[in-house]
Structure formats: C-alpha cells, structure tokens
Amino acid sequence: MTFLEMLQGAQGRNRSMLCVGLDPEPTRFPAQLKGDAQRIFDFCARIVDATGDLAIAFKPQIAYFAAHRAELQLEQLVRHIRSSFPHVPVILDAKRGDIGSTAEQYAKEAFERYDADAVTLSPFMGFDSVQPYLKYSGKGAFLLCRTSNPGGDDLQSQRLASVPGQPLLYEHIAQLAQGPWNLNGQLGLVVGATYPAEIERVRTLAPTLPLLIPGVGAQGGDAAATVKAGWRPDAPIVVNSSRAILYASSGADFADAARREALRTRDLLEAAKG
C-alpha cells in the first residue's frame, strides 16, 4: 500500500486529520520515567497505544531520538506502531537535504532502517537532492515550504525576481512540488498552522498535494483556521501536534491525558470541516 493510500485509509477509519507528533524529551517525562533516556520507547509506546485510533499519522522527530542515542528505540517504536496500528502511516520528521549521493544514504536510513512511510525534506539544495527519495516507490516526501516558525520569513517569503511571475520562495516551492518535481505523485508540502493565509495560498498553488501542517497546540496555531485554509475533500491535510499531547499531564495519568488532548484536537479539526 502506498503512503497516500495509507493516509486516506487512516483518515477515513479514524475520522482524523490529527498527526500525533513523537518528540520525546526525558526531562519532561512523568516521575516514574523522568530523565531516563532508556525509557523513550516505553513513554512513546504508551502515547501511541493511547492515541492510535485517533490519528491520521504518527510523526517521530528524529532529533529527539538521536540526541539521546535512542535510534534503536526509534526502530522499536516503528515496529510497535506497525504491529498495533498497521493502518496508521509513520512520517519521519528528519528535514534532510544534501547532494544526491548523500541523499541516497538518508533515503535508505528513512525508508529501510526506520521503515518510515514518508519523510520531511528541505528543498533548499534543489531537485537532485530530492530525487533519491522518489526512487522508493509509494513512499512520501514532504518538502518544507512555509514553516511554522517566525524566522521562516527570512528566506521563504523573499521574492524571486528571476522566476516568471516573481513568486515568493515558498510559492515557488509549492509550484515545483505540484508540477515538475512531482514525478510519481509522492510529494507533499510542510506549511505551518501559525500562518493560515499562507496555507490558503499554498492550497491554491498545490490543489492536490497532501499538506503536513505543524503548529497547533504548543505553537498556538488555530485549528479551525487551518482546516478552512487547507482542507479539501480530495486533498488530505495532516495537522501535527506534539508537545501539547505528549505532555498534557506530567503525572502517572500522562497517557490518559494525552488521549483526551488528542481527542479534543481531532474533534476540533473535524468540526471545522463544516
């Protein structure tokens, strides 16, 4: 099954556009796990078990594992997701971008080592840095387009005088991803929930692409405005929340609290479809 088919399946089955972000930070774990990087799998597995029927996808952010030498726990976590929620795709948030020969290794890492269904990429180095990922048939690749952080404006909102129509950089990325770069229909775009006007613009330029939209929850993005700007019946949006779900409670009830927050966010997003 392709990434897109998995996404559509999970969206329908779980009535969800909510992506549960897995950004484990041991100092924020509840007392019985606190500070113990050996328990990253245990913490994340409890979150997965509590939210898997509410999610369109899971998004582990690789830095939170690598920083703690917990890559083997990430492999274990993906296996756990596969066995408990085989219909929910895994998006590895790695934001890779490098020359082709190195990109081949990063693609192997994402799709073979971690068995991810999709990966996030920086398009900054151009098409030959993206192409190695597209050789993995059926896998997805989300290109950073208009990111959720304020500093995204520094480059992404600069006008490209030499490109016909003089688009902003993020608009140009959206056009490339919808058009010439999307050789086998594997591309999607990352757009921040903190910028609903830009989500709407990206949706106009890329009407059929899946959008990965981080920024609701801890970053304060408006869930309803996000759906109105980006959701279309034939083009999925994948709205990520990480810390607001993971750390909804710092007590022993953390998994129940995570479920409540995931349910609340899932329902807010669904209600905004109108």
Ligand SMILES: O=c1ccn([C@@H]2O[C@H](COP(=O)(O)O)[C@@H](O)[C@H]2O)c(=O)[nH]1
């Ligand atoms: O533009 C972007 C791209 C990626 N992210 C990632 O999403 C999550 C957001 O976490 P929250 O705790 O919900 O704020 C995190 O892994 C980021 O690296 C993003 O925030 N913005």
